[in-house]
Amino acid sequence: MLILGIAGGTGCGKTTVVNQIVDELPENEVGVISQDSYYNDLSHLSKEEREKVNFDHPNSIDFDLLISHLEKLRQGKSIHKPIYSFVEETRLEKTILTAPRKVMIVEGILVLSNPKLRNMFDIKIYVHADSDERLIRRLQRDIKERGHDLEKALTRYQTAVKPMHQQFIEPSKEFADIIIPNNHYNTVAVDIVRTIINDRLG
Numbered sequence: 001m002l003i004l005g006i007a008g009g010t011g012c013g014k015t016t017v018v019n020q021i022v023d024e025l026p027e028n029e030v031g032v033i034s035q036d037s038y039y040n041d042l043s044h045l046s047k048e049e050r051e052k053v054n055f056d057h058p059n060s061i062d063f064d065l066l067i068s069h070l071e072k073l074r075q076g077k078s079i080h081k082p083i084y085s086f087v088e089e090t091r092l093e094k095t096i097l098t099a100p101r102k103v104m105i106v107e108g109i110l111v112l113s114n115p116k117l118r119n120m121f122d123i124k125i126y127v128h129a130d131s132d133e134r135l136i137r138r139l140q141r142d143i144k145e146r147g148h149d150l151e152k153a154l155t156r157y158q159t160a161v162k163p164m165h166q167q168f169i170e171p172s173k174e175f176a177d178i179i180i181p182n183n184h185y186n187t188v189a190v191d192i193v194r195t196i197i198n199d200r201l202g
């Protein structure tokens with residue numbers, strides 16, 4: 001199994017890059033795991049309490065579960081991948097049965113920050129976009145797709161997203177084998193990563 005880790009700040013375009021990579025590859029050969037699926041189960045907290053959680057700190061992610069799932073996939077076993085609802089801000093009861101694939105892509109803001117997870121990756125990629133570009137994209141997305149209003153999105157950005165980015169995410173860039181500049185859609189970089197994967201698929 002070839003495991004790729006793809007990190008980068010919120011709104012840099014990780015999900016978009018992963019979708020572009022996967023789109024032209026055979027469906028049953030490549031699997032994707034998003035760190036977002038592994039936010040801690042907060043169903044024991046009230047909605048008001050969940051509002052106060054710092055979702056950009058590494059402690060908000062169940063890395064033990066993510067790592068154990070990746071280990072299982074590497075052993076050829078299927079996993080029950082959790083589903084996280086950004087609107088409810090908690091994990092749902094349902095899971096998705098996920099089978100191992102020849103190539104597994106693990107994407108998320110903090111996937112290169114966690115040493116144990118990082119060491120499981122054969123190829124480490126960091127997607128870079130400038131912070132103003134990321135903020136614009138994030139506001140548009142959070143308001144359209146994640147049920148936030150402008151004030152909530154901006155407060156979160158100032159109190160959690162930006163400081164955690166500076167403390168944990170940006171420094172993880174130094175572990176990357178490949179840095180993809182993504183202020184603009186970068187089809188050349190996507191093609192290069194796809195070629196590496198195709199080589200492995202033979």
Ligand SMILES: Nc1ncnc2c1ncn2[C@@H]1O[C@H](COP(=O)(O)OP(=O)(O)O)[C@@H](O)[C@H]1O
Pocket residue numbers: 008009010011012013014015016017137138141182183184185186
């Ligand atoms: N290169 C790009 N140029 C302009 N918009 C982009 C680019 N890449 C992604 N986007 C848009 O920015 C938003 C966030 O992208 P997404 O892939 O979800 O980022 P991430 O997964 O890193 O948070 C989405 O609305 C997406 O369509």
Ligand SMILES: O=c1ccn([C@@H]2O[C@H](COP(=O)(O)O)[C@@H](O)[C@H]2O)c(=O)[nH]1
Pocket residue numbers: 009010011014015036039055056085086089090108109146161
């Ligand atoms: O309930 C939640 C949990 C997390 N977030 C934000 O999501 C981003 C990470 O996801 P990306 O897709 O990489 O942007 C993180 O910055 C959290 O602040 C959220 O908004 N709500």
